[in-house]
Amino acid sequence: MSEHSSTETGTDVLVVGAGGTGLALAAGLARRGVRVRVVEKAPALSPVPKALGVQARTLEVLEDLGVVPRMVAEGLPMTAMHIRSERRPVADVDLSLIDSGYPYLLMLPQSAVERILADRLAEDGVAVEHGVELTGFTDTGAHVAAVLRHADGRTETVRAGWLAGADGAHSTVRHLLGIPFEGTALEENFATADIGLDWPLGFGDGFAFLDRGRPAAFFPLPEGRYRMVIAYPPGADPGGEVTRAEMQAQLDRLGVPGARVTDFGWSARFRVNQRLSARHSAGRVFLTGDAAHIHSPVGAQGMNTGIQDAVNLAWKLAAHITGGAPRDLLDTYHQERGAVARRLVAGTTRFTRLTLLHGTVTTMVRRAVAPRVLGRGPVQQRLTRAISQLDVAYPDSALNAGAAPSGGPAPGERAPYTGLFGPAAGPGCTLLVFTGYRGAADPEVRAGVGELTALAQARPGVAVEVAAPEGDDGLPGVRHDASLEAHRRFGLTAGGYALVRPDGYIAVVGALGDTAALRGHLDRWFPRAASAPTAGPRRQAG
Numbered sequence: 001m002s003e004h005s006s007t008e009t010g011t012d013v014l015v016v017g018a019g020g021t022g023l024a025l026a027a028g029l030a031r032r033g034v035r036v037r038v039v040e041k042a043p044a045l046s047p048v049p050k051a052l053g054v055q056a057r058t059l060e061v062l063e064d065l066g067v068v069p070r071m072v073a074e075g076l077p078m079t080a081m082h083i084r085s086e087r088r089p090v091a092d093v094d095l096s097l098i099d100s101g102y103p104y105l106l107m108l109p110q111s112a113v114e115r116i117l118a119d120r121l122a123e124d125g126v127a128v129e130h131g132v133e134l135t136g137f138t139d140t141g142a143h144v145a146a147v148l149r150h151a152d153g154r155t156e157t158v159r160a161g162w163l164a165g166a167d168g169a170h171s172t173v174r175h176l177l178g179i180p181f182e183g184t185a186l187e188e189n190f191a192t193a194d195i196g197l198d199w200p201l202g203f204g205d206g207f208a209f210l211d212r213g214r215p216a217a218f219f220p221l222p223e224g225r226y227r228m229v230i231a232y233p234p235g236a237d238p239g240g241e242v243t244r245a246e247m248q249a250q251l252d253r254l255g256v257p258g259a260r261v262t263d264f265g266w267s268a269r270f271r272v273n274q275r276l277s278a279r280h281s282a283g284r285v286f287l288t289g290d291a292a293h294i295h296s297p298v299g300a301q302g303m304n305t306g307i308q309d310a311v312n313l314a315w316k317l318a319a320h321i322t323g324g325a326p327r328d329l330l331d332t333y334h335q336e337r338g339a340v341a342r343r344l345v346a347g348t349t350r351f352t353r354l355t356l357l358h359g360t361v362t363t364m365v366r367r368a369v370a371p372r373v374l375g376r377g378p379v380q381q382r383l384t385r386a387i388s389q390l391d392v393a394y395p396d397s398a399l400n401a402g403a404a405p406s407g408g409p410a411p412g413e414r415a416p417y418t419g420l421f422g423p424a425a426g427p428g429c430t431l432l433v434f435t436g437y438r439g440a441a442d443p444e445v446r447a448g449v450g451e452l453t454a455l456a457q458a459r460p461g462v463a464v465e466v467a468a469p470e471g472d473d474g475l476p477g478v479r480h481d482a483s484l485e486a487h488r489r490f491g492l493t494a495g496g497y498a499l500v501r502p503d504g505y506i507a508v509v510g511a512l513g514d515t516a517a518l519r520g521h522l523d524r525w526f527p528r529a530a531s532a533p534t535a536g537p538r539r540q541a542g
């Protein structure tokens with residue numbers, strides 16, 4: 001085909017980039033019946049393992065796609081991270097405390113996550129278009145005219161309703177929008193390698209050695225090897241390819257007797273940038289994943305944050321395109337995820353600085369203070385909530401309505417894990433109704449439950465689940481909460497409801513009989529009486 005040959009085509013959403021972010025976004029759209037195309041300039045999915053840790057919150061929000069059982073089967077759950085400072089133990093982080101159906105950090109290379117998401121996308125009939133590069137676009141206000149260059153030199157103009165840049169840190173979409181990517185690069189250089197290890201400390205846990213500005217960390221890989229990551233102080237990096245001898249030399253200085261590199265796989269050198277795009281959206285164009293934020297890999301947050309950006313945007317775009325939700329629902333993507341990215345970049349910067357401390361006094365303080373602070377139960381709980389991203393919340397979202405019940409989560413917070421209800425995320429919203437300790441035998445409770453159920457059933461995209469003490473068998477969709485544990489977790493032991501968004505966050509909370517906030521929310525955001533009209537059915541609890 002000649003270089004000048006061009007065609008014109010159309011789609012609802014054009015996703016640029018088939019990394020974890022773009023694939024999760026496209027899969028979330030296709031699952032809801034949105035016409036989507038995914039273009040990727042590379043000739044095939046990347047075999048590079050890069051990111052390794054999949055956080056509990058990412059697994060929760062991916063439940064609706066049905067990919068989690070395969071991810072868990074292929075991955076390795078890591079339940080503990082041991083931290084040493086200058087050869088002395090300073091903390092053991094117990095990841096089994098993560099309050100989720102996934103009480104661990106799942107070690108699964110990014111390449112495997114991408115393969116699983118691409119397979120899921122293919123189930124909905126969408127194939128990633130490899131060897132296709134976005135080179136330009138114009139946002140006309142009514143649609144986006146995007147120019148694609150195919151591997152054979154052909155150009156194509158796509159008329160897309162919306163354009164999503166999931167095209168990584170060097171995002172073409174962000175450059176074309178002229179949105180600055182502000183931040184800094186750390187002076188330290190990092191090296192990483194996937195290695196076989198004779199490792200006397202036992203396989204399965206993670207280890208971090210904070211050694212006067214030369215930290216080294218080890219993470220178990222599903223195939224029995226370890227990912228080793230080291231940091232060099234400015235100017236100390238040997239440069240060139242990472243070698244087995246280099247990793248062995250770094251291993252030797254850690255003082256783990258008998259530790260030996262036995263084989264050597266993928267490796268890379270990298271520098272850490274901490275950057276944020278000034279906006280996550282402009283007109284009909286969105287930025288997601290690394291295109292919008294990059295930061296230190298300490299804490300394994302990058303791929304996870306990108307996937308969670310994608311899940312947030314997918315249901316909103318689908319609700320607007322196929323469900324008649326107002327356009328300003330899409331503004332909440334920037335509002336919510338921009339705030340998350342700002343907190344994330346600030347948090348990972350602080351955390352990384354802490355691991356890179358090298359002064360005698362500061363490392364002594366770290367060694368003295370860290371064991372006392374990090375050993376405390378509540379601190380471990382907070383730490384594991386932060387690492388696993390269970391603490392991500394949207395307290396200032398325009399979508400929030402109602403007030404936090406005493407002892408329960410506020411609108412904008414994650415719906416707590418109870419093990420009682422179906423998946424944490426769904427194709428549309430879910431109304432969780434709690435009868436309270438009085439149970440549905442109480443006429444007032446029964447009337448309240450009936451009113452809520454009718455309200456939800458009038459909106460085809462809203463699923464209803466009812467939690468009740470034993471004996472309330474006549475209620476539709478009832479789940480028995482014998483000990484009222486689920487009620488307690490939502491702060492609704494006296495009865496009430498929580499409207500849970502498709503991405504597992506609470507939008508509205510209220511008491512039985514007080515449905516004004518719920519009605520207001522549904523009328524405002526889902527006026528066409530549906531939050532996900534074309535989505536497939538909600539998955540059953542696993």
Ligand SMILES: Cc1cc2nc3c(=O)[nH]c(=O)nc-3n(C[C@H](O)[C@H](O)[C@H](O)COP(=O)(O)OP(=O)(O)OC[C@H]3O[C@@H](n4cnc5c(N)ncnc54)[C@H](O)[C@@H]3O)c2cc1C
Pocket residue numbers: 016017018019020021022039040041042046050051052053054110132133134135166167168169171172173192268270288289290291297299300301302303304305306
């Ligand atoms: C060594 C290392 C370790 C890491 N470890 C972790 C970890 O443990 N946990 C974690 O969560 N994160 C980790 N990260 C970060 C993680 O890899 C990234 O955050 C993640 O890859 C971002 O995904 P993405 O889909 O947004 O972007 P990318 O993975 O960069 O994908 C962008 C895609 O867009 C394509 N593209 C670019 N421009 C165009 C164009 N114009 N047209 C078409 N296609 C285009 C690219 O080819 C690419 O495939 C690590 C990173 C590194 C470097």
